[in-house]
Structures are given as C-alpha cells and as structure tokens.
Amino acid sequence: MRPNAPETSDIPISDEQRTAIRAALEQLLSSPAFRNSKQSQRFLRYVVEHSLHGKDDQLKERNIGIEVFERVPDYDTGEDPIVRVRATEIRKRLAQYYQEGTDSGAVRIELRSGSYRAEFHFAPPPAEILPVRAGKLPTMAIGIAVLLCLIVGGIWATRMLRPAGVLEQFWAPVMTNTKPVLIYCGQPVVYFLSRDVHEAYKATNPSHQRGSTPVLLNPDTVLHGRDIIPVTEQFVGIGNAHAAVLLSTMFAGRGKPVELRYANDLSFSDLRSSPAVLIGAFSNLWTLEMTGKLRFVFEQDQGQRRIMDTTNKQSWSLKDLAPDGKTPEDYAIVSRLFDSATGQTLVSAAGITQYGTRAAGEFLTDSERMNQALEKAPADWPKRNIQVLLHTTVYKGTPARPTVAATHVW
Numbered sequence: 265m266r267p268n269a270p271e272t273s274d275i276p277i278s279d280e281q282r283t284a285i286r287a288a289l290e291q292l293l294s295s296p297a298f299r300n301s302k303q304s305q306r307f308l309r310y311v312v313e314h315s316l317h318g319k320d321d322q323l324k325e326r327n328i329g330i331e332v333f334e335r336v337p338d339y340d341t342g343e344d345p346i347v348r349v350r351a352t353e354i355r356k357r358l359a360q361y362y363q364e365g366t367d368s369g370a371v372r373i374e375l376r377s378g379s380y381r382a383e384f385h386f387a388p389p390p391a392e393i394l395p396v397r398a399g400k401l402p403t404m405a406i407g408i409a410v411l412l413c414l415i416v417g418g419i420w421a422t423r424m425l426r427p428a429g430v431l432e433q434f435w436a437p438v439m440t441n442t443k444p445v446l447i448y449c450g451q452p453v454v455y456f457l458s459r460d461v462h463e464a465y466k467a468t469n470p471s472h473q474r475g476s477t478p479v480l481l482n483p484d485t486v487l488h489g490r491d492i493i494p495v496t497e498q499f500v501g502i503g504n505a506h507a508a509v510l511l512s513t514m515f516a517g518r519g520k521p522v523e524l525r526y527a528n529d530l531s532f533s534d535l536r537s538s539p540a541v542l543i544g545a546f547s548n549l550w551t552l553e554m555t556g557k558l559r560f561v562f563e564q565d566q567g568q569r570r571i572m573d574t575t576n577k578q579s580w581s582l583k584d585l586a587p588d589g590k591t592p593e594d595y596a597i598v599s600r601l602f603d604s605a606t607g608q609t610l611v612s613a614a615g616i617t618q619y620g621t622r623a624a625g626e627f628l629t630d631s632e633r634m635n636q637a638l639e640k641a642p643a644d645w646p647k648r649n650i651q652v653l654l655h656t657t658v659y660k661g662t663p664a665r666p667t668v669a670a671t672h673v674w
Contacts, residue, residue: 277384281371282316285384288371297361297513304357306332307350308382312373315382323380343659349626351380356510356629359517430638431631433646434600437609443538444521447511449504450548451527456493497527503618504544507625511541511613514629535606541628544621545597545614554604555612559672560597560651562614569616571595571653573670580653580669582616589617594663596620596654598627602647615654623656623666630665637668645673 277285289312292298293305310332314323325347329335333346341347355375362372372385438445457479465479466472472479481487500508508524515522525534530550534540542551545562546569552562563572563579570581580595596615604610613624627633637652638645650673654666 277316281384281386284371284386285312285316285373288373292358292361292373295361297357297364301353301357303333303350304354308354308373308375311375311380312382315384320381325380328380340659343657343664344662345659345664346662347380348665349662351375352626352630353510353513356513356517360513363517363519429631430634431629434628434634434638434650436646437600437602438539438611439518439520441539441609444523445515446523446525446530446534446538446540447508448525448530448540448542448548448550449500449508450542450544450546450551451497452499452501452547454495454499456495457487458491458493461487461491500526501544501547501618501621503615503621503625504547506622507543507613507628510625510629511543532606535610536608539609540606540611542610542612543614543625544618545612545616548614551612551614554601554606554610555597555599558599558601558651559674560599560653560670562597562616571597571616573653580616580655585617590661591617591619591658593655593657594620594623595669596624596627596656596666598624598650598652598654600650602649615656619658619663620654620656623654623663626663627652627654627666633666633668637671638673641671641673648673 289309293308298304298308307328310328311323314320325341326337326339328347329339329341329344330337333350335344335346355377358373358375370387372387374383374385375381376383432439462472462474462479465481466474471477512522512524523538535550535554542548542554545551546564555561559573559575561572561574563570568581570579572579582591582594584593585591594615594617597612599610599612601610611628613621613628615621615624627637638650641650642648651671652668653670655669656663656666658664
C-alpha cells in the first residue's frame with residue numbers, strides 16, 4: 265500500500281460503505297475527466313458493480329468486451345484490444361481526477377494495472393485527540409511519534425533515491441521546463457460536396473440526411489469543380505485527437521500545464537519559446553519540416569505514403585491501404601529531439617494514417633512499450649535524441665498496442 269493512502273481490505277463491504285462507494289462513483293463519472301466519455305463511464309460502472317458484488321470471475325477481458333462493448337462472443341481479443349485500450353484510458357482519467365483533488369476523500373476507486381477488478385480505499389476515521397497536561401507527555405506517545413518520523417523519513421528517502429522510470433526519463437526535459445508544453449494537431453484538408461449534389465442525391469434517396477449519411481455516387485456520375493469544396497482549419501483527425509487526449513491526461517496527472525494548438529495557431533516563435541509535441545505527419549506540415557532530415561522520415565511518392573530509413577534505404581508502406589484510408593496495419597514514428605532548430609525539446613508522434621498516430625500517442629504514455637524500445641539503448645539515452653519506429657495492426661478501426669520495429673539513439 266502506498267504511503268498516506270486510505271485503507272483498503274478484502275473484508276466484506278458493509279451497506280454503509282456500498283452507499284459511499286456508489287456516491288463516489290457518481291461524483292467521479294460526472295466530473296470533467298469522465299463526463300464526455302460514455303464508454304469509459306459504462307466500463308467503470310460495470311467493474312465497480314461487479315467488484316462490489318464479488319463477481320471477480322466475470323471481470324475478464326472477453327466478458328467485458330461482450331457486455332460493455334457489444335462484441336460478439338467469439339471475438340478475437342488479440343486482434344481487438346478495445347478492453348485493454350479503454351482500461352488504460354480509465355486509469356489515466358482516474359489519475360487526472362484524483363490529481364485535481366476534486367474528490368471528497370472518503371472513498372477512492374482504483375483500477376490497478378493488469379487487473380479489471382476495482383479496488384476501494386476508505387479514509388481512516390480521524391484519530392481521537394486526548395488532552396495532555398503540559399510537561400506530562402507519556403513516554404509511549406513520544407516513542408510512537410519518533411517511530412512515525414522514522415517511517416515517514418524512510419519513505420521519503422526511498423522515493424527520492426529510487427531511479428525514475430523510463431517514461432519519466434523520456435519526458436523529463438519537458439517536465440522540468442517551466443513553460444507549458446504545446447500540443448499541436450495538424451489540419452487535414454476535407455472536401456465537401458456542394459448543396460446541389462446533396463439535393464440531387466436526395467431526390468432519388470429520400471432517407472439521405474446531409475452530414476450524417478454518406479453520398480454513394482454511381483461510378484459514372486460526373487462532378488464539376490463547383491461541386492467539390494475544399495475545407496481547411498475546421499477538422500482534426502480521430503488519431504490526432506486520441507493522441508492529444510492521452511498526452512493531455514498524462515501531463516495533467518503530473519501537474520504539467522498544457523496548451524492545445526490547432527490549424528494555423530502555431531508559429532516558429534511559439535516552438536522556440538516552449539517544449540512541444542507535434543501530432544500527425546501528412547496533416548501536419550510542422551512535423552514534416554522539423555523531422556525531415558532525421559533517419560526515419562515520412563515520404564510521399566506518386567500518391568503513395570511511406571516511412572523511409574534514410575541510412576539503410578529501407579522503406580515501410582501500406583500495401584492494403586483502401587481508398588477511404590482504412591488499413592489492416594500501420595507504421596508510426598516517435599521522435600524526441602534536443603538539438604532541434606527551435607532550441608527547445610521537440611517530440612513528434614505520427615503515423616502514415618490516423619491509426620499509426622493513435623498508436624504513437626499510446627506508446628508515449630505506456631511505460632511498458634517504452635521500456636521495450638529503450639531496454640538496449642545506451643545508458644545515457646535520457647540525454648540524447650531518440651527515434652522509435654512502431655508497427656500496429658488494426659482491427660475494426662481500433663489499433664492494437666504498438667510493437668517496436670526499430671530504435672535509433674544519437
């Protein structure tokens with residue numbers, strides 16, 4: 265049990281404690297950390313109720329996938345990691361919630377890594393203060409006070425002397441900077457069909473609702489230039505948004521201020537004044553410009569996008585990329601630069617498509633995957649530039665946890 269944590273145990277929970285737990289759960293689910301994620305709400309409510317009733321045998325990945333996320337009974341948990349992904353998000357949302365100090369402190373709900381069982385920590389009742397005459401402090405009380413001081417001092421020393429984990433070392437240059445970290449999402453160009461095209465389509469498809477159902481044109485349909493409208497500075501890709509949320513939550517849990525930037529709301533002067541995370545590649549010109557001379561780079565040749573190893577002349581592309589952007593796999597690059605042109609620490613997280621970008625965001629907040637990438641790196645890697653090439657498989661629109669394909673430290 266961590267120091268100063270409320271008490272917890274596996275003894276039966278009383279009715280009064282159940283009431284307190286459910287009240288704490290409702291307060292938590294209505295907080296900013298959870299109120300905008302219905303899936304996270306359903307997930308946490310499910311594990312809390314099953315944990316309250318001692319139904320630990322039902323808190324398995326497959327059961328949760330079926331009952332919470334409506335997966336078919338025989339779905340492949342290896343290919344569809346929805347439960348693991350959401351569990352990771354929930355742990356980060358819980359960290360954010362308790363870091364902000366918005367809870368009452370009576371009950372703390374936790375979902376430990378590697379388990380789907382909710383744990384409940386109850387704050388101990390306040391100790392009764394007994395009156396003591398001046399100069400008559402009992403010897404036993406003095407001994408207890410000294411012992412407590414030694415315990416607290418030992419805990420403090422252990423924490424101070426314990427080496428920081430790989431995730432903390434990776435982000436140390438950003439965390440120690442006094443300026444807020446800038447998280448910048450690129451801007452994809454989106455093309456709208458004109459009102460005339462929608463109206464003509466609806467004439468033969470009465471159920472069509474503009475903006476909510478697709479226009480499925482006949483292959484022989486002829487469109488003119490006025491029928492296609494380019495739209496900029498209004499959208500952010502799902503992969504970019506997912507990575508931004510994960511990073512923002514991680515920084516919030518560590519008390520690091522964040523500034524989110526979009527579209528044209530970023531200048532070179534901004535990058536020179538603060539550490540920054542650039543999310544996305546082909547939708548983010550800053551990523552392409554600031555990482556264009558590194559070992560692993562993004563390239564586009566005759567419409568085909570790929571990642572190139574400029575040292576070994578090896579490339580990675582998506583052979584089964586569909587016209588609508590869907591793909592069964594993706595590759596991504598994570599870079600951390602000290603000697604960037606900005607003079608500030610610069611981190612980039614980007615995939616060939618949005619799936620890789622999402623996986624890169626998960627890598628940057630996952631200590632296990634970062635350990636895998638840097639376990640064979642030089643001992644002084646925390647002070648050097650890093651690039652990590654990632655690969656992920658995609659199942660029904662959800663990327664699996666990324667694997668490390670290559671690491672470069674210089």
